[in-house]
Structures are given as C-alpha cells and as structure tokens.
Amino acid sequence: MLEGLSAGVVTDVSLTQRITDALDEVESVFRTQLESDFPAVNDLCRHVERYRGKRLRPILTLLSGLAAAGGDPERGLTARHATLGAVIEMIHMATLVHDDVLDEAEVRRRGETVNRLRGNETAVMLGDYLISNAFHLCSSLGDYSLNLDLGAVTNTVCEGELLQLHHRDDLSLDERTYLAIVRRKTASLVGACGRLGARLAGGSPQSEAALEAFGVAAGVAFQIQDDLLDLTGDPEIVGKTLGRDLEKGKLTLPSVLLLASAEAADRDDVLAAIVARDSGMLRTALMRFGAIEATLERARGFVREAKANLEVLPESPARDLLGSLADAVLDRSS
Numbered sequence: 376m377l378e379g380l381s382a383g384v385v386t387d388v389s390l391t392q393r394i395t396d397a398l399d400e401v402e403s404v405f406r407t408q409l410e411s412d413f414p415a416v417n418d419l420c421r422h423v424e425r426y427r428g429k430r431l432r433p434i435l436t437l438l439s440g441l442a443a444a445g446g447d448p449e450r451g452l453t454a455r456h457a458t459l460g461a462v463i464e465m466i467h468m469a470t471l472v473h474d475d476v477l478d479e480a481e482v483r484r485r486g487e488t489v490n491r492l493r494g495n496e497t498a499v500m501l502g503d504y505l506i507s508n509a510f511h512l513c514s515s516l517g518d519y520s521l522n523l524d525l526g527a528v529t530n531t532v533c534e535g536e537l538l539q540l541h542h543r544d545d546l547s548l549d550e551r552t553y554l555a556i557v558r559r560k561t562a563s564l565v566g567a568c569g570r571l572g573a574r575l576a577g578g579s580p581q582s583e584a585a586l587e588a589f590g591v592a593a594g595v596a597f598q599i600q601d602d603l604l605d606l607t608g609d610p611e612i613v614g615k616t617l618g619r620d621l622e623k624g625k626l627t628l629p630s631v632l633l634l635a636s637a638e639a640a641d642r643d644d645v646l647a648a649i650v651a652r653d654s655g656m657l658r659t660a661l662m663r664f665g666a667i668e669a670t671l672e673r674a675r676g677f678v679r680e681a682k683a684n685l686e687v688l689p690e691s692p693a694r695d696l697l698g699s700l701a702d703a704v705l706d707r708s709s
Contacts, residue, residue: 390692393448394437400457401433405464408512409505419501422492425484426471429707431597433460435568435700438693439586443578446691451576455516459575463568465509466529470564472502477536478619482610521571528567535559544624546634546646553631554595562594585687589697592681596704599674602627604707607658607667618654628673630657633666674705 409420437456444451474480475488476498482488490498506529513522539556542548569586578586602620606629610617620627626634630649637645641664648656661667681701688694 390441390446390696393441393452394434397437397452397457397460398430398433400454401430401437401460401464404458404461404512408461408465408508416504419489419493419497420504422486423468423472423489423501423505425486426468427464428484430464431700432463432467432565432568435565435590435593435697436460436463436572438697438700439569439572439590440576440578441693442685442688442691442697443573443582443586444576445689446693451693453575455575456572458512458516459521459571462509462513462525463564463571465505465512466525466532467564469502469505469509470532470560472498472505476502477540478616478623480616480619482616488616524571525567528563531559531563532561535561535563539625542626545626546649548626548631550628550631550635553626553628557595557598558591561598562591565594565597566591581687585684589681589684589701592677592684593701593704596674596677596681596701599628599670599677600704600707603629603667603670603674606630606654606661621649621654621657622652629661629666629670632669632673633657633661633664636666636669637664671705678702678705 406420406424409417411417411420436459437452440453440456441448441451471483472489475483476490476495479490480488481491488498489501510522510525513525535556535558538552539560542552542556566587567590569588569590570583573583573586605617605620605627608617621630626649630645633645634642637660641660645657645660647653648660678701682698685694685697
C-alpha cells in the first residue's frame with residue numbers, strides 16, 4: 376500500500392524508506408510478541424499473519440507521529456511507534472478472527488479462515504490470545520494512559536459489534552444508526568492510530584485531535600467501501616468471503632440508501648430481495664436506482680472531511696502522504 380501511495384506525492388524520498396524500515400520493525404515486534412513455546416500456537420499465529428494486508432493501521436500510526444512532529448524523524452518516528460503499531464495491529468487481527476466466526480466466513484486474504492480450518496473454538500481462543508498479547512505488549516511501553524486509552528477503544532469496538540448484532544434483520548435501520556455502528560466498530564480504532572501516534576511524538580493536543588478526526592473519517596469511508604465491496608465486489612479480487620452481511624441480516628449503507636430512495640412498489644421488491652438473501656437481485660436494484668453511486672458519494676464526503684482535518688498540521692511530506700492514504704480508500708478493490 377505504501378508504495379502506491381507515495382508515487383508522485385513524496386518529495387523527500389527518504390520518507391518512504393523510513394516508513395518501510397519502521398514497518399519492518401512493527402513486523403518483528405509482532406512476531407516476537409506472539410512467539411510461543413508450543414508449535415501448534417505458532418502455526419496458528421503464522422496463519423493469521425496472512426490476514427495482514429495493507430497494514431493501514433500501523434502506517435497511519437507511523438505517519439501520524441511524523442505529521443504531528445512536522446516531519447522531524449527524530450521525534451516523530453521512534454521505536455515506541457513500532458511497538459504501538461504492533462499493538463494496534465494485534466487488536467485489529469483479533470477483531471478479524473472473531474468477525475469470521477460471527478459471519479461464518481470461510482475465506483480471507485484468499486486463504487481459509489481459522490474457523491474454517493480449526494473450528495470456532497480455536498478461532499475464538501486465538502482472537503483472545505491476540506488481544507491478551509496486545510495489552511501485554513502495550514504495558515511494555517511504560518505508559519498506563521496508553522492501556523487506558525486502548526482499553527476504552529476496544530470497549531467501543533465491542534459496543535459497535537453488539538449494536539450491529541442488535542439490529543440484525545432490522546429493515547428499518549437508518550443511516551444515522553448505521554454510521555453510529557461504523558464509527559464504533561471500525562473507525563474508533565483507526566482514529567486511535569492518529570491520536571496515539573501523535574501523542575508518542577509529543578504532538579500538541581490540537582494535532583492529536585486533528586489526527587484522530589482524520590482517522591475516524593477515513594475509517595468510516597473505509598468501512599463504507601468495504602460494505603459496498605461485500606455486495607458488489609469480485610471474490611477473486613477482494614480475496615474473502617462476500618455477501619456475509621446480507622446472509623447474516625446486517626443492513627449496510629448501500630441497502631439503507633436504496634430502501635430510503637426507492638419508490639413504494641420498488642421498495643417491496645428490494646425488501647423481498649433482502650429477506651430472501653438474494654444478492655443478485657439486490658445488486659441489480661443497487662445499480663438500477665443509483666444506490667452504488669450514492670454510497671460512493673457518502674464515502675467521498677468522509678474522505679474530504681478526513682483531509683480537511685489535516686490542514687491544522689504543519690506542511691510536510693508525511694501530511695501529504697496521509698492525504699494520499701485517505702484518497703486511496705476510495706480506489707481499493709480488495
């Protein structure tokens with residue numbers, strides 16, 4: 376992801392190399408922390424490493440440190456940032472493992488999910504192992520406020536998931552409730568990357584707030600795009616089981632907007648398609664009534680909001696790269 380973002384954006388070519396080196400350190404910390412005396416546990420951890428695709432969250436953590444420090448690498452990119460990036464990535468991996476259990480997904484990153492390979496019990500315990508290690512590793516930073524902060528974020532993530540489960544098969548779900556779910560289950564952790572990355576760099580309260588707001592808005596846009604791909608994407612390109620939201624009765628923004636805009640007679644057909652879990656009919660309706668474009672426009676709006684929050688930060692290649700990262704959310708197909 377970093378290589379694609381940096382093209383034509385970074386005037387200081389050493390920035391890309393610094394971030395790449397820091398990401399290598401994140402990988403090293405991640406693997407070392409999860410190392411077990413038992414080969415069976417190590418095999419599971421190696422398998423779940425394939426879930427780590429674009430590394431959006433550690434990249435955002437690292438770039439936020441640099442952006443908050445005005446691009447100063449000595450202050451904005453430290454070993455503590457690599458550790459924090461690994462912590463946040465473990466939390467994110469745990470949510471993916473648990474999500475696959477909830478969704479009964481069989482494929483992620485073009486490989487079989489843990490629940491498919493080893494069953495739900497193993498997948499649940501692996502997710503717990505990742506969470507436990509994340510907070511153990513976070514404690515090594517020697518700043519209890521980071522544990523408190525990330526503990527609050529994981530509480531919020533769980534609230535979002537519980538709220539979504541509560542609204543399963545709720546055909547009256549509105550956009551406001553959908554966004555409340557998304558801000559909690561996805562965007563809160565992305566926002567924490569910006570806020571805590573800035574904090575470790577000694578950033579001002581204003582830079583922390585701006586980078587958190589950037590992350591939240593970008594995280595909402597990311598989830599909207601993810602939900603759209605779940606209904607309209609190509610499984611071979613996306614690389615995971617698609618259609619699980621519809622199958623599990625979870626209305627997402629494309630369907631919410633479609634139901635809100637469809638005429639009465641057409642709305643009955645859309646409701647019938649949702650109730651029947653008919654993804655083909657629903658995709659046809661999404662295209663016919665312009666719900667795909669409406670969904671994309673909502674995502675564009677959140678990307679614009681994300682980038683606007685960067686304006687309070689000093690100009691730097693890191694700030695520019697963050698803006699490019701937000702734009703890339705709209706271009707993703709996997």
